[in-house]
Amino acid sequence: MSSESKTAFIYSPRYLEFDYGLGHPLRNRRLELTYDLINSSGLFDLPSARCLEPEPATDDELLLFVRPDYLTILKMADAGQSPAAAFRYGLGTGDNPIVPGIYRWSALVAGASLLATRLVESGEVGRAFNISGGLHHAGPGKASGFCYINDAALIIADLCRRGHRVAYVDIDVHHGDGVQSAFYDTDQVMTLSIHESGSTLFPGTGFVHELGEGKGEGYSVNVPLPATADDEIFLWGFNAVIPPLVEAFRPDILVTQLGIDTHRTDPLSHVGISLTAFAQAVRSLKALCRRWIALGGGGYDLTNVPRAWTAAWAIMNDREPPAVLPEAFLARHGGVGFSDLAFMDGPAVIDGPAKGRAWEAVRSDVERLKRAVFPRHGM
Numbered sequence: 081m082s083s084e085s086k087t088a089f090i091y092s093p094r095y096l097e098f099d100y101g102l103g104h105p106l107r108n109r110r111l112e113l114t115y116d117l118i119n120s121s122g123l124f125d126l127p128s129a130r131c132l133e134p135e136p137a138t139d140d141e142l143l144l145f146v147r148p149d150y151l152t153i154l155k156m157a158d159a160g161q162s163p164a165a166a167f168r169y170g171l172g173t174g175d176n177p178i179v180p181g182i183y184r185w186s187a188l189v190a191g192a193s194l195l196a197t198r199l200v201e202s203g204e205v206g207r208a209f210n211i212s213g214g215l216h217h218a219g220p221g222k223a224s225g226f227c228y229i230n231d232a233a234l235i236i237a238d239l240c241r242r243g244h245r246v247a248y249v250d251i252d253v254h255h256g257d258g259v260q261s262a263f264y265d266t267d268q269v270m271t272l273s274i275h276e277s278g279s280t281l282f283p284g285t286g287f288v289h290e291l292g293e294g295k296g297e298g299y300s301v302n303v304p305l306p307a308t309a310d311d312e313i314f315l316w317g318f319n320a321v322i323p324p325l326v327e328a329f330r331p332d333i334l335v336t337q338l339g340i341d342t343h344r345t346d347p348l349s350h351v352g353i354s355l356t357a358f359a360q361a362v363r364s365l366k367a368l369c370r371r372w373i374a375l376g377g378g379g380y381d382l383t384n385v386p387r388a389w390t391a392a393w394a395i396m397n398d399r400e401p402p403a404v405l406p407e408a409f410l411a412r413h414g415g416v417g418f419s420d421l422a423f424m425d426g427p428a429v430i431d432g433p434a435k436g437r438a439w440e441a442v443r444s445d446v447e448r449l450k451r452a453v454f455p456r457h458g459m
Contacts (some may be wrong), residue, residue, distance in 0.1 A: 081128060084206035084370050087197045087396050089124065089131045090192040090238060091115050095212050098119040098185035101177050105348060105380045106226045113212050113386040118393050120409040121402045130205075130395055134195045136187035137234075137323030141194060142333035145234040145262070154228060158183035170223035177409055178189065186229040189213055191377060193231040197238060200333060200371050207372040207396045211389050214337040216256040217283060224255065225283060232337055232375055233262040234334035239333055241270050246373035247331035247369065248272065249322055252339025252377040253349040255286025255302065259337075265296040271327045272322050274314070276342075276351045277304035288445040291452060301325060304445060306438040310430045311357040315344065316440045318361050321449055326368045328457040338362065339377030340388035344428045348380050354428040355384065359391045359401060367396055382416050387423055 095111045118124060126129050156163040157171055160180035166172045171182075189212045196208035216232050217225030232372065236246050248263075250256035250273040263269035278284040292300035303317045326334070344352030348377065372394060379385035385392055391401035411436040430438070450459075 082206075083203050085128050085398070086205040087129045087198065088205045088208040089118070089129065089393060090134050090208065090210040091131060091212075092133045092188060092192065094188060095185075096439045098181045099179065100226070100321070101179050104177065107382065109275075110379060110382055110385040111212055112293065113159050113382060113416065114151065114389045116412065117386040117390045117405070117409050120406040121390060121394075123390065123393055123397065123399065126397050126399070132195065132199075134188065134192035134210075136184065137190035137194055141238075142187065142190060142234070143221055144228065146229060150221040154183045154186065156381065170218075175226055176223040176228060177201060182228055189215060190229050190231045190234055193235045193373070194238070196373050197235040199243070200373050201239065201242070206370060207366075207374065209389075209393055209396060210457050214339060214375035215250070216250060216252065216337055216377065217254070217258045219261065220379060224258065230258045230262070232256070232335060233259050235373065236269055236335060238265065240266070244332040245327045245329070245397040246333050246335055247329055248335045248337075249326065249365060250275070250337040250377075251318070251344070251358075252337050252341075253341040253351050254282055254339070254378060255304075256337060257283045257285045260286070260290065260300050260302075263296065264292050264300055267295045267299050270299045270301065270325065270331070272301045272303075274303040274318050274322065274350055275305065276307060276309075279304075280307045280350060288448050296395045298453050301449060301453055303442070303449070308434040308438045309351045309353070309429055309442070311353050311428045313435075313438050313442055314351070314353045315357055315360060317446060319364065320446050323364055323368060323459060325457060327455070328459055331369055331451050333371045333373065333393040334365070335373045335375070336365050337375050337377045337382050338389065338392055339379060340381075341378035341380055341389070343379075343381060343384045345381045346379065348378070352428050352430070354426065355388055355424045356427065357389065357393065358388050359424070362392045362395050369403040372396070383418050389425070
């Protein structure tokens with residue numbers, strides 16, 4: 081078996097030691113549910129697959145992206161007490177509460193993404209998946225949008241330091257602002273994000289005119305979606321922009337953020353796609369690069385996240401997602417709200433004038449990208 085066909089799933093039961101607090105929309109139980117659904121579906125038993133437990137990132141590793149003063153404040157907040165000036169670092173807000181373990185949790189997630197990176201970069205595996213990662217909003221000196229340490233930016237910075245060209249593709253419903261900002265002035269990284277427009281959703285960025293600056297001009301690419309986008313519009317915008325640009329860029333390594341808060345039942349967004357459309361996008365990503373690091377991301381409906389990321393893991397292992405949810409899994413987690421045995425759901429479709437307006441907006445933005453960005457890459 082070639083190393084390119086080998087895969088690694090990074091997981092630790094220690095993820096469950098951290099809790100954002102009562103009422104917070106990001107619940108780490110979704111990670112446990114995903115692990116259990118993959119296991120119950122037999123997808124850890126594949127000859128190509130292995131499951132590995134990470135260690136927390138060290139300070140030296142975190143400082144590849146994180147500012148020293150912010151790291152100090154984050155450590156001080158780990159006991160659940162608010163240090164002086166915490167709010168200046170984005171801590172103590174509703175999105176980023178100061179609760180026990182925030183530094184330990186963040187270091188463990190970063191360590192998991194670094195482990196995935198080491199495995200892929202070394203050639204030990206061709207594809208690795210850290211479902212706890214994809215915390216794409218944090219900056220080097222500030223928490224933002226449920227994200228304390230930006231593990232995606234951290235591993236890309238590490239890969240750049242080692243001389244690699246990296247393509248970063250983000251399909252979370254929220255714009256990957258922290259990653260875009262980190263690499264806005266370099267041509268060593270191409271960041272591509274398809275997301276709900278910043279006009280209607282946090283973080284209010286990710287517009288089509290955000291193209292990079294200096295050497296990085298033309299290497300930041302955004303496909304903002306109207307709030308009424310469905311499967312057809314999402315997949316058309318994705319396919320028109322992301323695969324051709326990644327193929328033209330020819331990255332050494334592909335890093336993806338696979339948020340599933342684009343789903344029609346997610347409580348924190350307006351765009352509404354199906355699990356089937358999500359899986360189609362993941363299949364397209366798999367074909368773009370022989371070395372692939374996948375990260376989790378957003379997803380706030382506990383019935384969607386495990387199905388989406390189990391489907392992604394199946395695709396990473398050249399398998400199709402299961403047809404039905406395993407009975408043993410449902411018996412353990414029936415109280416979560418799984419309504420039936422079906423693994424995937426039907427198409428997400430909108431009709432009427434809203435669909436026409438959405439098409440007009442997406443087509444206009446894609447044409448702007450084709451004029452402004454494609455020629456820079458010989459297209």
